[in-house]
Amino acid sequence: MKFSVHQASLIGDRKYNQDRVAYAYRNDALLLVLADGMGGHLHGELAATLAIEAFVELFAQHPEPTFADPQVFLTDAMRHAHHRIMQLPHDKDVGFPGTTCVVALVQDGKFYAAHAGDSRLYLLRENAVLTRTRDHSMVQQWFDWGVISEEEARIHPRRNQITNCLGGIEDMFYVESATPMDLMQGDILLLGSDGLWGPFTDDELAESFKLLPLANSLDNLMVRAFERESGHSDNITGLAVAWGDDQHDHATDDTVSHELEVD
Secondary structure, X not given: OEEEEEEEEEOOOOOOOOEEEEEEEEOOEEEEEEEEEOOOOOOHHHHHHHHHXXXXXXXXXXXXXXXXXXXXHHHHHHHHHHXXXXXXXXXXXXXXXXXXXXEEEEEOOEEEEEEEOOOEEEEEEOOEEEEEOOOOEHHHHHHHOOXXXXXXXXXXXXXXXXXXXXXXXXXXXXXXXXXOEEOOOOOEEEEEOHHHHOOOOHHHHHHHOOOOOHHHHHHHHHHHHHHHOOOOOOOEEEEEEEEOOOOOEOXXXXXXXXXXXXX
């Protein structure tokens, strides 16, 4: 497969960075996964780490070069990660650690995606957002009902209160799967925590990847996200992949994985 990839994270104005991100690939499949540990829960960074590790491990252990049903793999892996988190020691008055999670699997020129929470996946094509995941939050629900506008939703003070996550509360968790889509030359897949996408409109996000090399585009976007929040920035984490024959060839005899070291 031919693609370029870059992942990065900033602590923002938080005391700890609870975001985690990784990718893994073999000749015929590419996995992208990002998790945002929930700051209101005990050890959200541990929940996020377990989510990332579960996906990378299950991807590496898969015996075949590709997945017979990629969507089933993503759903099962996310449920497995959730159950891992629910087995952690926890404070009964606080609950289990929690984390959002968004994941994509690319094979046979298509991408498959699943998520829980408000970490997002975007497909950027021809300098525009072709599609993105839908947040699991009350603010998103209010927008869907027409109670608030898109701009009101973007700046709403309760926009970070989610209704779905891994861990947390047992009956709060579910997996939402995206419709598989073909990738085209020049497409960009962008995974981001809410600290990355929150300060921007969809048009601004797409515009950020218009001219610069992929790594510069993502890094610059993260710095702008930090600056826009003016001292109130969340952790900021992103993973971007540029797809096409003009990108780097990642031929390999083994599964390769890269989990970002987060300070």
